[in-house]
Every structure is written in C-alpha cells, then in structure tokens.
Amino acid sequence: MARYCVIGGAGGVGSALVSALVQAGHSVAVSVLNANEAAAVAAAHSDVAAFELDLSNPAQVADTLRAGVGEGPLDGVAVCAALAPIGVLETADIAQAARTLDVNVLSALAIYQAVMPQLRASKGRLAMVSSMAGKVAMPFVGVYSASKFALEGIADVMRREAAPQGVSVSLVEPGGIKTPMVDAQLAQVARMIDELDTEQDRLYGAFHRGFQAAAHASHVGGASTPEEVAAKLVAALTDASPQPRYVAGADAEQLIGAGRALGDAEMDAVMAQMILGETV
Numbered sequence: 001m002a003r004y005c006v007i008g009g010a011g012g013v014g015s016a017l018v019s020a021l022v023q024a025g026h027s028v029a030v031s032v033l034n035a036n037e038a039a040a041v042a043a044a045h046s047d048v049a050a051f052e053l054d055l056s057n058p059a060q061v062a063d064t065l066r067a068g069v070g071e072g073p074l075d076g077v078a079v080c081a082a083l084a085p086i087g088v089l090e091t092a093d094i095a096q097a098a099r100t101l102d103v104n105v106l107s108a109l110a111i112y113q114a115v116m117p118q119l120r121a122s123k124g125r126l127a128m129v130s131s132m133a134g135k136v137a138m139p140f141v142g143v144y145s146a147s148k149f150a151l152e153g154i155a156d157v158m159r160r161e162a163a164p165q166g167v168s169v170s171l172v173e174p175g176g177i178k179t180p181m182v183d184a185q186l187a188q189v190a191r192m193i194d195e196l197d198t199e200q201d202r203l204y205g206a207f208h209r210g211f212q213a214a215a216h217a218s219h220v221g222g223a224s225t226p227e228e229v230a231a232k233l234v235a236a237l238t239d240a241s242p243q244p245r246y247v248a249g250a251d252a253e254q255l256i257g258a259g260r261a262l263g264d265a266e267m268d269a270v271m272a273q274m275i276l277g278e279t280v
Contacts, residue, residue, distance in 0.1 A: 003027040004237065005069050007053065007111060008081025010037035012179030013129060016230035017078055018048060024234075029069050031081070055081055055103040061110035074118035076125035076237040079108055082147075086185055086211065087192065088204045089142040097143045104147035105154065112158055116167065123166035127236035128155060129229070130171040130245075132252040136259040136267065139275050140211040159244055170236035171245050175252035176215070176223030186215055210275035224249040 004021050008014040009030030021028050022045055030045075031053035032038045038050040051068030055061060083100045085092070108128055119126060133141055134148025152171065159169035176182070189212045196205055232246040247253050258270055 001025055001027060002075035002238075003029075003073055004075060005029045005031070005065075005077045005115070007031045007055075007065075007077065007079040008033075009048075009050070010040050011080060012177065012181065012226035013174075013229045013233070014078075014080035015041075015044070016226035017080060017233050018045060020227070020230050020234050021237075022048065031065070031068060033081075055107035056099050058102050058106035058110045061107050062114035065111060065114040069115070069118070071118075073122050074115060074124060075122050076127065077111065077115050077119070078233050078237060079111055079126075079128040080233070082129065082144075084141065084144045084181060084185065086140055086144075086189060088140060088207055090204075091200075092143055097146075100143050100147050101150070104144075105150045108151055109154060112169075116162065119162075119167045120165045125168050125170065125237045125242060126158070126162075127170045127172060127233050127242075129233070130155070130173045132173055132175045132247075132249075132255045134171075135173060135256045136271075139271055140207050156244075168236075168242045169244075170242050172229060172232045172236060173245055173247050173252055173256065174224055174229045174232075175249035175255065176218035177229055177249075178219060178223045178225055182215060182219045182223070186212065186219065189215070206276050210277065214274060218251065222250055 004026055006014050006018050006028060009018045010032045018028055018030055028048050030041050030048050030050045032041055032050050033054065034052060038052065041048055041050040053061065053064050053068060081103065083103045085096050085100055112126060128151065130151050131148045133145040134152045137145045155169055155171050162169055189208055193208050193212065196208065229248045232248045236242050236246055247256055259267060262270065
C-alpha cells in the first residue's frame, strides 16, 4: 500500500482521483478548501484524512501542508485544485488575476518545496493538472491560460532539478472536463452577456458568445469525464517510467498537436474559427 496526498480532493477530478486511489488500496490524505468540502470528503470516504488548505496564500501553504500530511512516508502528491476565471483581458480584474496566479502557480511551487523531502526519501512522484490552455493561448480564458503556461514552465524546471534525486514530476494536460466548474462558467458567461452595454457588446460580444457556444458544445459533447483525467493522474503516480506529460482528451490532443505544428498566424486563424466562427 502506498501513501498519497491529493491537493483539491473535493472537486471533480480530485474526487475521482481519491476514489481511484482508495479503490486500489492506497492510503490518501486530502486537502480541501473549507469545512463543507471536508464533510463531503468524509461522507464519501470515511477512511480518508482531510485537512483545510488555502492555496490563495502561497506563503502559508508549505507549513499548512506539512502539518496536514504529517511526517510519515509519502509516495506521491497530485495537485488538482485551480482557479479558472473567464473574460477578455482588457476588462480582467487585476486582483482576481493575482489570486489566480497565487493558486495555480505560486502555490504549486510552495507544495513542491513542502513535499520534496518526503518524495526524495521515497523516490516519489509529483503530478499536477495543467491544461491544453497551457500549451495554446486561448481567448476569453487569458488569465487562466497565463497561469497554466507558467505552470508548464515551472514544472519543467522542477522535473529537471528533481530527477537527479529520484523524484519524478509530471503534468496532466486535459481539454474540456465535465465538471460543475464548467456549469458555473456557463452560468457566469450568460450573466456577463446580459450585462454587456452597447459598446462592450460591439467590442467583445462575439468573444462572449463564442466562448459560451464552444464551452457548451464541449460540455455536452466530447469533453473528458473527471474519471478519465484522474486515470492519467494515476498513471503519472504509478507508471514504472512516468512521462513528463500526459494529454487527456481528444480535444486536447488535437489542439496541442495543432499548436506544435502550426505557426502563430495559423494558430490565430484556428482560434478565430474556434471562438468567433471566422477566419483572419
């Protein structure tokens, strides 16, 4: 039996990962945001230890995480928590952008610093959820995309610095996922469209509606399930030779592949077609 920690274990992917690890007979510690999430984890898994961890304050993450996990052996850590704000960058809330970078990037660094001694002792694994938006910059999710681009870069450095010590670092790069977060985004963008004034609608209404249509089509269509993404995290935590990156979902494979193959002008055209339904 191995011992794992799942950061953000009450959400869609995190909860699916906890279930998969518990069903495989492993011991799991889970971080949650608040008491309500802790109660949900306890109701689903009576033998899982949950502790509260606020990723919006990276300076306090390491100490809180060490206390929550304890000093015993630790075979792997999976980071599933993230913020995903939507909207065009011209009107992005700077405080919200800073909080997104705190949660999605700087806390990932704090987590790495906190658990490296235990992972080094066990030759363990760190797996983090990135996104296809961390490989291809996507309109209307610019702040989220920026945070995932940063996570991609910092994870590469983690992997290269940790590998000589026997610790592997992997990213899972999903496309759309069928989670309640997407339902919340769809409700939010509907409200945003209703609140657009004439000038805002002229400038950016097409981006709002294009994102709404694309997100809805993915959510009711070919988006991955949380269990499918969790399976990639399980692979990163347990494969004999873990890969640096695991792509999850046909949409992610297609978009990331296009990003590798096409130049900037061509990708601009792909994004315009995807979001605006037009070519440039």
